[in-house]
Amino acid sequence: MKISANIILGDCKDELEKLGDNSIDLIFTSPPYADSRKNTYGGIHPDRYVEWFLPISEQLLRVLKPTGTFVLNIKEKAANGERHTYVMELILAMRKQGWLWTEEFIWHKKNCYPGKWPNRFRDAWERLLQFNKTTKFNMYQEEVMIPVGDWAKGRLRNLSETDKKRDNAKNGSGFGKNVSNWLNRQMVYPTNVLHLATECNNKNHSAVFPDELPEWFIKLFTKEKDTVLDPFMGSGTTIFVAKRMLRNSIGIEILPEYYKMVKSEIEPLAYYLCEPKVKYEKNKTARCNQIR
Amino acid sequence: MKISANIILGDCKDELEKLGDNSIDLIFTSPPYADSRKNTYGGIHPDRYVEWFLPISEQLLRVLKPTGTFVLNIKEKAANGERHTYVMELILAMRKQGWLWTEEFIWHKKNCYPGKWPNRFRDAWERLLQFNKTTKFNMYQEEVMIPVGDWAKGRLRNLSETDKKRDNAKNGSGFGKNVSNWLNRQMVYPTNVLHLATECNNKNHSAVFPDELPEWFIKLFTKEKDTVLDPFMGSGTTIFVAKRMLRNSIGIEILPEYYKMVKSEIEPLAYYLCEPKVKYEKNKTARCNQIR
DNA sequence: GTTCCGCATGAATCGATAG
């Protein structure tokens, strides 16, 4: 089974038109922020951000499957003592386009960039806006469950009795179950707040996010062999993570430098991943060291 | 030196008109959320939330000092699989009214409401929108500095002395019981993400936000003898905290039950606080036991 | 007197049922 990573050089506004309707399971992207990254993207003026983005989001709406999800990582800049409003205006405009604004996740950046200003503190969070085409989208909640909170540590004894009974009743054999192991993995569903550290190695790319960010949403909204799209690929974090997790991926990038870099680095992986019985969890560290 | 707590019964839209121009240093409030608390406030329909709030925010703009700050705690509901947009629409409308949207703090609710749904996770954060009249507002950043280090890392809790003791007692670790441990720590500025648990069971009162929330903003945006206003007083958390911190306060409440309760509980405090050399930190526990 | 454990209780949200 071949997992493909389709790396495309070009303006996503044009390149998206070549993709088929209802063909994408997850769009995860972090577009250039308004008026930032001037040296790389030219910098979109805040006042024109919405009008610049709407033709793109229209194409994204077309290529997304009805069961798919679009996750947009974005945060408004502060200028002249105020936060810009283009993100809110974008949400309102995209809803008129037909998108459902399902949820807003918060990425809490645990080690955010240091700094001090007279009128504001460090900005330690970003928005992860979830948009959908329909209310019946795929969501694999069990894939992102987390260990129960610290409160359980002092109360494990009570849990053990219940869990022991349930476990025995379930399989009946009573053979080969490590109860204490099971106890330490009491799992609960997460919330809409994600606590992740920012990526330190940046490769001249000012808007990098950690692997864990796309990984979490890929786990949550896709299964193996699904297709993930990043129309603003940049250094390719989303694509590399998707590949590692055995999802097909499409990355669009306007800058030749990034395109070449990702293209050359993703190729050897294809080989590697074609081997049978390779589980992505086991290879994570190796591949991270290999490609990053 | 007398610190006053002016408790007013009535609709804040009417009562605010009686307050003088440019007389308030900090407005901290949590208005009734759309379509919620029906039994108490009647519930404002999401589609009419903005038009309901704008006359109030217009008065708030009038009574706030040019150096003052308005902090609005709010979160949009989810309905029919989507988040409502009235909060974003409110921000846009308030800017047209003349407000500056300076910043959006995130309150991460460590213990959010439980529940499970097929299309979303538990909602663990609320917005704390900072509005200002001018870009030259008072901000006492040093007052909310936090110790750097693994214990406080990721929590951003600015603890009063009693809080430190209480937390240490709770953990039972003995860590930090020696105040010098704290004094020796390097202090850093916090970020715009606040990690606080909601207060669960206070028997009779259940405040919608913990004391630490208004406390943090009162420290940051006011000094002693300044005036704090809460136009939706509710059970009076903001007013009690302001009183304890030696700030004058004005609370407006439409429901007689809440009004009477706060009125009767705040009175004995006036006596107590009139005594000289009373530092609010030392009295927190005593007063909490006394009045709550 | 500690520590431990049971239990109630929230700014919630969805789907089903009823008017």
Added chain:
DNA sequence: ACTATCGATTCATGCGGAA
């Protein structure tokens, strides 16, 4: 078809009684 009400689901926390 559209709105109002209700039950089910879920988990971090504090309180009080028990060990």
